[in-house]
Amino acid sequence: MIDENNKLCLIEWMDPYTFSDKWESISEMPNLKNTICVSVGWIMKETKDNILIIPHISDIGNKNSLGTGCGAMVIPKLSIVKRKKLKYNEDMIIKLVIKLAEMLTFFYFILYYTKILNKPLFS
Numbered sequence: 001m002i003d004e005n006n007k008l009c010l011i012e013w014m015d016p017y018t019f020s021d022k023w024e025s026i027s028e029m030p031n032l033k034n035t036i037c038v039s040v041g042w043i044m045k046e047t048k049d050n051i052l053i054i055p056h057i058s059d060i061g062n063k064n065s066l067g068t069g070c071g072a073m074v075i076p077k078l079s080i081v082k083r084k085k086l087k088y089n090e091d092m093i094i095k096l097v098i099k100l101a102e103m104l105t106f107f108y109f110i111l112y113y114t115k116i117l118n119k120p121l122f123s
Contacts, residue, residue, distance in 0.1 A: 007043045011053060012036055012082040013075050036081060039073065051075050 014034040041055035052074050059067035 008041070008086040009043055009053070010038065010040045010082075010084045010086055011051070011075060011080055012038050013079045014081060015079070039075065040086070041071070041073075044069070044072075049077055051077060051080070 013036070015037045017033055017035045039053055039055065041053040042057060043051055044054050045052040052072060054069040054072045056070040057067050058069075
């Protein structure tokens with residue numbers, strides 16, 4: 001279950017960069033660099049060394065269940081460049097889902113109308 005202890009966060013972190021999949025001269029290899037990755041999700045566990053972040057969680061409103069998660073990842077704190085707490089507003093999410101449903105309904109109407117009349121809705 002998601003509660004006030006689980007924080008929705010955006011985390012920027014460094015990931016190893018691989019540029020070679022074959023044997024080649026070391027002198028021809030490019031300069032050293034890191035790849036910066038961005039992850040957004042709920043912080044479900046945290047230790048002094050690591051953070052467990054889960055971007056996809058179901059059953060968030062069920063107080064009798066811990067829910068299920070998908071895409072869980074452990075990020076070492078040493079690799080974190082930036083961490084920002086995000087606001088989670090359940091009412092806002094519901095409004096966004098309703099707006100998305102309205103947009104999809106309109107989109108399907110246009111597709112249906114175009115197929116029935118066999119011509120574009122707008123010319």
